[in-house]
Amino acid sequence: MLPDRFQTERTILKPLEVDDVEELQSYLNAPGMIGCRCLPWEIRDVAPLSRARVEEALAAWAKEKKGFALGIALRETGELIGHATCDWHWDPHAPGIAVAVSPLRRRRGIGSEVARHLVSYLFENTAAHNVSGWISSWNEAGLAFAAALGFRESGRIPRSEIRDGSYHEGVLVDLLKPEWRKLERERHGA
16 A cells, blocks of 8 residues: 555555556547647657557656656546656756646546645655646646646747647746745645
8 A cells, every 4th residue: 555645635646557558548548638648758749649659658657767657546446547747857856747637537626636745745755946847838728727736937948849730839837845835824724
């Protein structure tokens, strides 16, 4: 059993394993996931993913030395409904996170629950003073999700992506530890 720090009210955050490939492939190929799958950089996010490509993603996450990927499973049923990643390639004080939830499970607060849990874990248990994420400028729902969690836009990379024949920007969002502390006090009424 995983320690409580890897569980939320409704989910278990668990290491992804080869046995997860079918469930992972299923939600990654659901309509609405292309472009927001949070895959390793070397795997293009533009078409349905074959089993072999999903296995490549699992292998890339498994060999990651400066980060981790966790499956998001429902506590009640064990169903794998998403994944979350964290990496600190350039600086352990400023890790990046990403959360991907199946479109069938979105708009229920699960992604927010997982993201808040990961951000809290990073600020309370690591040297992190800043947590960041990248979101494509076309992904309005993703940008709103990050803003609702307290992340602020801190930079853009012009023309970093082509989608539907148009260029889009990569938007960097981040949350500083003092901002997170203030948000947590407000959330808990202190």
